[in-house]
Amino acid sequence: MTAPPPNPPLPHRDPARGAEGLPGGDEPHGLRQAPDRFRATADRPATGDGGGQSGEGERYGEVELERHRKEDGRALILYEWRP
């Protein structure tokens, strides 16, 4: 039985990247630091299944994500498949 390799450091906690290594800024809660774009994008047109949108997205692997904030302050992220 081989010994498992250690879990890779998470970017937020990777000392090489510092405590603010990813978007999220100086609070530990990156999600809560997302720009408030809810009102600006809430009326975007429907584009059928998949909800394609033309706004700038944040790339993550094979998906693109768009951060919003709901009227009550809660975070909302929309993801689209972009292989």
Place this chain on the structure above:
Amino acid sequence: MSELRLDELRGEEVVYAVDRQERTFLPAAEHCPLCPTRPGGEPTEIPFPSFQIAVFENRFPAFAAPGGAAEVVVYSDAHTGSLGTLSRERARALMWVWRQRYEELGGREDVEYVYIFENRGTEVGVTLHHPHGQIYGYPFLPPVPAKELAADVRLGGCAVCELSRRELAEGRRVVYENEGAVVYVPYAGRWAYEAHVAMRSHRPSLVACEGRELHDLADALQALVRGYDGLFERPFPYVMAVHQAPTGRTGGSGDVLENEGPARARAGARGASEMEGSSSPSPPPSGHLHVEFYPPLRTAHKLKYLAGSEQGAGTFIADTLPEESAEQLRAAISRASTGEAGRGDGG
């Protein structure tokens, strides 16, 4: 705001989230809060007319910053369907969504363990039928993943690696496999049709997976869920639990095991016996990405209840043998894969 209280008798945290008492309960489809907000229609949690996958902070959270997180993951803007009926592309996208959430939530100082899960069916307490899962960011390491880390120590290495190896070697309980993942009814499964989906290679978390492995994981999950649904020709209720490495200070440090005491010592002795011949030193516990399914059905119409022995003594009494369940489930997965060939509803 939730309150944590330590049950000293069991050494386990109990979460009091009294606001959740008021959460939405089985609304009619036209009032579903997880559907998109249609023009002129009732506002929902997702104020867009369409979307692929959405994640938002739970309105009725069990945990909230700075004491953890609770999120809802909506798989599709279609009100009906399931993980099994998603298109292959959507299911693969979902793996990347999980990965992104694991990474982001795991980076928070108030999150010790990122737990992705899905409750499917009213039999396991679902309150919304729209296809969705949830993510809890626990501010502490919960007991089940802590036990899995203890198993790493007991077996002298990664427990999931070792158990997968045993299952593959024996083969009788393996129900599906592809290049990156293997699905089996575990040797000591507790639920009649319990199944585990494990990564073949040692991957502590989704973050450690290559893209093709995420695809293989998605394919394996869909194959299993489709097989479940075909088993009794009905939507199959389950709890799906994604187990990964802890992200907090307990991850890989081993300090979570410091209080295991005599139980740990006994287990360590037994593990040494079972693993005789292994010269590997005991590595620090890290976890291994795998997905566990706990279905409550033991027949098409009978539920397994957690009763006296399970709740009061902590010992599961199973009514079926894993080998027999695996045979049925393997056949159901095979039938479903034949029927599903080329299918994809885009959901």
